[in-house]
Amino acid sequence: MSLVKLYDTTLRDGTQGEDISFLVEDKIRIAHKLDEVGINYIEGGWPGSNPKDIAFFKEIKKEKLSQAKIAAFGSTRRAKITPDKDQNIRTLIQAEPDAITIFGKTWDFHVREALRIPLEENLELIFDSLEYLKSRAPEVFYDAEHFFDGYKANPEYAIKTLKAAEQAKADCIILCDTNGGTMPFELAQIIKDVKKHIKTPLGIHTHNDSECAVANSLHAVEQGIVHVQGTINGFGERCGNANLCSIIPALRLKMGKECISAEQLRKLRDLSRFVYELANLSPDKHQPYVGNSAFAHKGGVHVSAIQRHAETYEHLRPELVGNTTRVLISDLSGRANILAKAEEFNINLDSKDPVTLDILDNIKDMENRGYQFEGAEASFELLMKRALGTHRKFFSVIGFRVIDEKRHEDQKPLSEATIMVKVGGKVEHTAAEGNGPVNALDNAIRKALEKFYPRLKEVKLLDYKVRVLPAGQGTASAIRVLIESGDKESRWGTVGVSDNIIDASYQALIDSIEYKLHKGEEGEAGKK
Structure with a gap:
């Protein structure tokens, strides 16, 4: 297996996505999870941009990581200021990370319109900044911002910016599809040309605006790229960044690239859901590899087939990425679905048992x-x-009543539920309030049953x-x-x-x- 280094930027680029925000404590916890999964570099933030990122670099020094290196992100020096006087550069060094990544302008359009400086002066910004950092940091990476757009507009100048970084002895030069509009067939050809001019190891950083971020990253590796940047769950600005939860299993299982171990790969789904949880977002159930539906089967023909040979409808074994096969029950279900589901619940069903057909008919009627x-x-x-006769009836509900009352126009309605249940020979009649009729009913049911079954408090x-x-x-x-x-x-x-x-x-x-x-x-x- 050839080696590919993984560089995670969830804690920096990922937080630029809409609705994504992490506390310093969250970022520390995510860094530990990334380390456990075998990520090589964890970009913690831009210490020159906000107090939260400064605090992260201060706190992460107190933590012990098994193998991951912490990277700080920033930009090249400003025009008319030497690197030693540039506050952004100084803050990067003061953060004392294991690696420093800075970005610079590649697209001549940006140099003229954003920086408003001559093209040659931009080359000096890149060289000076990297040379200065290279003597003061263990590793220095250069993100060639908007590289592919810059190359398509002015290939000669785009290559010159990379050569400036190479002359400054950057450890890796990362080609960035910052606007996310490059197609895989374009990207592969451009990387081939870059390799004719640049000998420094190359990396890739793609965005997903044209739904090609993962594909572009994998094409880049196929062209000899050895450093891949992305985020967990594809978090990021606009349509997001390249999704490492798809890239990592593709690299290892589809392309035979060494990146993380088989044991670490089995933690991928847990990592994905952990990051969703700390971001306070619901996981995308249809996410490839790690989503709940990634290996879910609904049609009876599919279920029957996967029970004989899983590869008939699964492109890889879900256990490899920490996921599981799921059998769904619907009006499309066949007998195989019922049997598979019964087995999942440790219920002994026979395919010829009339009960199986009764359950199937009942399901189809209910779904109708x-x-x-x-x-x-x-x-x-x-x-x-219930169909098998193994259902134990722990209680019966004799009846219930729910009342919603609004006493004043400017006040919230009051909800109260009354319920009567029978447990064994005892009848319990109780009432409870709630912040809505369903909550009141839930509270009343629990109140009536918890004295008989205390575990319901859990x-x-x-x-x-x-x-x-x-x-x-x-x-x-x-x-x-x-x-x-x-x-x-x-x-x-x-x-x-x-x-x-x-x-x-x-x-x-x-x-x-x-x-x-x-x-x-x-x-x-x-x-x-």
């Missing part, structure tokens, strides 16, 4: 009425157990989604409610459908509680 089990696997497991309602099902009936349309619940160990989804939103919510809430009780009972059985 609006139920959806793709995000509600807990409801599906309970459905199977359950939290994590997500609540309502969808009006298309039937052309306006406010009389059927409603589907999907609820995600969780405890310290896991998360599960449940579903309810009704033309009454409270009733649909009630169904999903009851399934969530029953699933927790069944889960607890199975856990206790496993301990005996």
Whole structure:
């Protein structure tokens, strides 16, 4: 395997994306995760631009990383100022990183219109800055900003800027597709030409404005690039940066390039979700390699095939990147889906068992009425157990009432729920308030049952989604409610459908509680 160095800029370029922001503590935690996965360089920020990045470089010195190097980012010196007098350059050195990356202008259009200096003077900015830093930092990288646009506009001048960096003995020169508009076939040809003139190791930094960032990065490696920059989950300005969660497995598994170990690769999905969590964003379920749907199968023909040979509908084994195969249940499901799902839940079903066909018919009937089990696997497991007669009824609801009352025009409505449940021979009648009718009902159910089943205190309602099902009936349309619940160990989804939103919510809430009780009972059985 040939070696490719990975350079992560999630903590700097990634934070320029809309809705992306990290505290210093978040950045420290992400740096540790990146180190665990085997990232070679972690760009921590631009210490000359804001106090948060200065604080990061101060705090990261106190942390022990196993192998990753910390890089600081900045720009070439300003015109008319020597490097030793330039505050940006001085701040980079004061941060004491393991490596320093600076960017400079490659596109003659930018030199004339943004910097407003002669083209030759820009070459001096690049050379002076890199030469000065090279004698004061362990490693120095040069980001050739807008390189591909610059090359297409004026190839001779673009190459001159790279030669200035090479003469200053930069350790690596990174070709940047800053606007993200370069096509893979263009990029490959340009890199071939660059290699005729430049002997310094080359890197690639691409943006995703034309949906080609990952493809461009991989094409660059195919052309001999040895340093790849990107972000976790493709975070970044506008349409984002090259997504390392797609680049890394492609490099190792598709191209045979040495970058991280097989053990580190299995941590990729966890890293992806960790960064989403700290960014307070929901993971993209359709994200290649690491998304929930990346290896999810819905059609019965697909499921039947993957049970015999996974490669029939999976381009690689999901376990290699820390993911798993998932079988979805829908009106497209065949018998194979039901059997695979039963096996997943440790339920013994026979393909010839009439119950299997009953479950399949029931699912198709329910989905015709609006139920959806793709995000509600807990409801599906309970459905199977009821069909098999293995479902234990922990309680029964005799009845409930929910009241919403708005006492004054300028005040929020008050919600109160009253419920009567029967557990064994005992009847519990209780009431609770909430910040809405569903929350009040949830509180009342829990209040009534927790004295019998204390483990319900562990359950939290994590997500609540309502969808009006298309039937052309306006406010009389059927409603589907999907609820995600969780405890310290896991998360599960449940579903309810009704033309009454409270009733649909009630169904999903009851399934969530029953699933927790069944889960607890199975856990206790496993301990005996």
